[in-house]
Amino acid sequence: MRLHVADHPLITHKLTVLRDERTSSPVFRQLAEELVTLLAYEATRAVRTETVEIRTPVTTTTGLRISEPRPLVVPILRAGLGMLEGMVKLIPTAEVGFLGMVRNEETLEPSTYAERLPDDLSDRQCFVLDPMLATGGSLGAAIEFLFKRGAQDVTAICLLAAPEGVAAIEKQVAGRDVTLVLGALDERLNERGYIVPGLGDAGDRLYGTV
Ligand code: URA
Numbered sequence: 001m002r003l004h005v006a007d008h009p010l011i012t013h014k015l016t017v018l019r020d021e022r023t024s025s026p027v028f029r030q031l032a033e034e035l036v037t038l039l040a041y042e043a044t045r046a047v048r049t050e051t052v053e054i055r056t057p058v059t060t061t062t063g064l065r066i067s068e069p070r071p072l073v074v075p076i077l078r079a080g081l082g083m084l085e086g087m088v089k090l091i092p093t094a095e096v097g098f099l100g101m102v103r104n105e106e107t108l109e110p111s112t113y114a115e116r117l118p119d120d121l122s123d124r125q126c127f128v129l130d131p132m133l134a135t136g137g138s139l140g141a142a143i144e145f146l147f148k149r150g151a152q153d154v155t156a157i158c159l160l161a162a163p164e165g166v167a168a169i170e171k172q173v174a175g176r177d178v179t180l181v182l183g184a185l186d187e188r189l190n191e192r193g194y195i196v197p198g199l200g201d202a203g204d205r206l207y208g209t210v
Helices: 011-018 025-043 079-090 137-148 163-173 200-206
Strands: 003-004 047-057 060-066 072-077 098-103 110-116 123-128 153-162 178-185
Touching: 003 098, 011 072, 011 178, 025 079, 025 153, 025 178, 025 200, 060 072, 072 079, 072 137, 079 110, 079 153, 098 137, 110 153, 123 137, 137 153, 137 163, 153 163, 163 178, 163 200
Parallel strands: 003 178, 072 098, 072 123, 123 153, 153 178
Antiparallel strands: 047 060, 098 110
């Protein structure tokens, strides 16, 4: 697994405002979108391209364009939805799929309650959006779901992560082509499963408490 933790003052600045409990939902949504666009720039560094020949008004030249099949962006419901606009702003030609994960209260295992994805992902570059990598349960299950559909190239983008979650994903995906792009790697998880210092419940902060 490749791990990339952002190191840019603009990202840290926006994350600091995002963490602040006084930040309202509308500002939080706007900042989350901007942050994802900045992280997407890093996450798409290895996006597949092909060489094309074009004519400029002056001459002919070769360039690169994103190749087919198009990258697939997969927000994990519900909080991952708050990251979608920021991602497709950078790659508007991407296709979008959805995965809803929920924790079974008896087994404590995450399971899928909704999915809208192509049946065969074997030649797709997949970009999973999940703002908070806490225990790694739902992101790990989502990545596993994509692998079962044949995916071989998965990049997950998270605004914040706890070391425990990163370790869990690393253990789970061992040897497979997975990249983790993080806005920041925080200190730890607390006893209630929140990232510390974190930003609280990302879904609640994005959408208000429902
Ligand atoms: N999910 C969140 O929204 N926040 C956390 O701190 C951990 C998981």
